[in-house]
Amino acid sequence: MVTLAEVAQHAGVSASTVSYVLSGKRSISVSTRERVELSIQQLGYHPNAGARALASSRSNIIALMVPLRTDMYVPVMMEIAIAVATTARTHGYDVLLLTGEEGPAAVRRIAGSSLADAMILMDVELHDERLPLLRETDRAAVLIGLPADADGLTCVDLDFEATGALCVEHLAGLGHREVAVIGEAAAVYERHTGFAERTVDGIRAKAQEAGVRVLHRPCEGGYPAMAQTLSRIFDERPGTTGFIVQNESAVEPLLNLLRQQGRAVPEDVSVVAICPEQVASQASVRLTSVAIPAQEMGRRSVEQVVAKLTGRGTDEVELLAPELTVRESTGPAPR
Amino acid sequence: MVTLAEVAQHAGVSASTVSYVLSGKRSISVSTRERVELSIQQLGYHPNAGARALASSRSNIIALMVPLRTDMYVPVMMEIAIAVATTARTHGYDVLLLTGEEGPAAVRRIAGSSLADAMILMDVELHDERLPLLRETDRAAVLIGLPADADGLTCVDLDFEATGALCVEHLAGLGHREVAVIGEAAAVYERHTGFAERTVDGIRAKAQEAGVRVLHRPCEGGYPAMAQTLSRIFDERPGTTGFIVQNESAVEPLLNLLRQQGRAVPEDVSVVAICPEQVASQASVRLTSVAIPAQEMGRRSVEQVVAKLTGRGTDEVELLAPELTVRESTGPAPR
DNA sequence: TAGCCCTGTCGAAGCGCTTCGACTCGCTGA
DNA sequence: TCAGCGAGTCGAAGCGCTTCGACAGGGCTA
Structure with missing residues (x-):
C-alpha cells in the first residue's frame, strides 16, 4: 500500500503539504499542487481510511439502520437504501448497513466506536426505543419517519396524514360515501409504526369533515x-364503493378479487393506492395513487445529515407533500 | 469518548493488558480479566474503530456491492443484503453498502483505502469489469453469481442451469411438448448477466434431451x-402449453392475462416460476416454482468471505442445488 | 526603509490502538 | 540445586494520517 509519506517523497515535498493538497485546508501553490497530484496518480495512492479516521476523528461513514423484517414493504426500503447510498457518495460519504436485529444496542455501538459520523434510521416507531439513545449521543442523526415526539430530532418523511386526507378528498369529491381502508399487516400497527397510524389519522379526520364513513x-x-379481509368488509359495509390501499402486496389481490366478484373498477368501486409509482402504473388496472417518494426521502435524509455534519443543520421535521395522480381506478360513485 | 488508556488506569493495569483482554491473544489471569471487564462495563468503553483499523490493518468491515438498477428483481436483492448484514454481524463484521454507480472504481477505492477487509459482489455479469481488479488485489472477495470465467474466484449462486433443467424436466414429465420461457428484461441479457443466461442454457439443454420445443x-x-409478449408467443407457437417464468414482476400479469383469455391454469396451460418462495405461494394461483434462496446465498457468501479472512478459505464455486416445489399451477398437458 | 501581513511550506506532536520483545515469577525436571 | 519454561504483565514502538505552530520570503503600507 502506498502511503502519504511515499507520495511526499516522490513529489519532493513534506507529508503535511500532501495532506493539505488533499484536503484543501491551506493554500498551496499551483506548481506544488500539480506535482503532488501527479505523484498521487502515478503511485496510485489512496488515503488509508483508518488512519484518516483516527487523526481527524471523522470516518466519513453514515450508518443506515434498516428494519430487519424482510416481510415488510421491501421494495420501498431498498429504494430508499440505494438512494441513501448514492447520495452519500456524492457528498464523500460511504454507508454502513445495519439491520434492526441489534436493536438499540447498535446505536450505542456505532456512536461509541466512532465507526460512523452520523446515522439515518428507517422504520421509526412512534415510541422508538432508539430515540433516547439518539438524543444522548452527540452523533448527527436523521429519521426517515416520524415518531410521536420529534423534539430535538431531525425527521424526513412523506406527510402521511396529508396523504390519507388527500385520498379521502379525492373519493369524496367523486361522491363516495362509504370507504374501506386496506392497511398494512396488523403487526405494523402493533409496533405503532408512525406512517401507518398517521395515514389512518389523516383519513379519519378528513372523512369526518367530508361526511364519509370509514372502515x-x-x-x-x-x-x-x-380474500378474507374483503369478504368481511362487504359483510359489514355492503355499501362500500371506495377503497384506499396502503399495502403493496394487497393491491393486486384486491383488484383480482373485485374482478372475480363481478365488481368493475372503477364503475362499481374505486380504488386509491398509496404505493410506489411503479406498482401503481404496472398494476392490472392503472391505479389512481399517491406515490411514496422513496428516492426523495433517501436523498433528503442524507442532505440533512450532511448539513448537520457541516454545521449548517437544524433540527426540523421535513414532511414531503403528497401528490395524487389520477389514473384509471377511480371514478364517480355509482348511484 | 472513553479510551483504552482510561480503562487501563481504572483497572490498574497497562494498556496492553486491556488490549489482550479484548482480543484474547495472550493469556490473562482470571482476576485481571474480571477487573478489566468490570472497568470496561463501568466506563462504557467501546474501542475506537479507526484506531483499531490503523493498528491492526483490519477494519472488520465487509463491502457489499449491490446493483444500482432499482428496477430489477429488487426484493431478492434486499433479502440477500439483509442476510449478508445479519450474518456478518454474527462474525463480528459490519457491512458497507456500495451501489454499482461507482462501477469498477469502487473496487479500487475500497481496496486502496483499506476501508473494508473483503468484498461481496452481487449482480455479476459474465464478463464483469470488476473481475480483473479483483484478481489483482489481495483483498478477499466473493461473488454472488457466476461469471464466465470463475478461475481464482470464489462464487456462491443458485445453480441456474440445473434450475432451468429442473423446470423443463417437470413440464416434460407432465407431457408438455411446447414450452415458452418468459425471461428477465432484455437489458438483463444485454448485460450478459450470468444467472439469466445460465437458466436459458439449462432449459435449452434439457429441452433438447427431452424432446421439448422451447421459445x-x-x-x-x-x-x-x-400482454404483448404473450400474444406474440401464441402467435408464433399456438400449441404452447407450458410456461417457465423468470421475472417476478411478470408472474401476476401472466396469470391474469391467461385467465382473461379463458385459458385455465393448470388445466389448459401449466406455469413454473423461478422466484422467491413468498411470491410463489402468494400469487393468485399458488405456483409450482423453484425458489431463489436469497437468504442462503447471502449467508453462504459471508461465511466464505470470513473463511478466507481467517485463512481457512479456498477458491471454489459453490452452487446451491435448486428445489422444485409442486403447487397448483402445473398439471398434465391437455390432449 | 522598517514593519507588517499574507502565502506557501515544513516539522512534530499526537489520534487510540495492536503487537513485539522483554521481564518477573513460580515451577518443573534433571 | 539450578537452568529452563510457561504464564502473566508491561513498555514502547509504531500504524498513516491531520493539524498546529513556526518560519521564510515577498509585497504592501506608512
Missing part, C-alpha cells in the same frame, strides 16, 4: 388474507 | 409488456 382493516399481503 | 422471450415486468 379500516389491517391486512397481510397475498390472496388468502385479502 | 424464449425476454420480458419487462408489468401488464402492457406481458
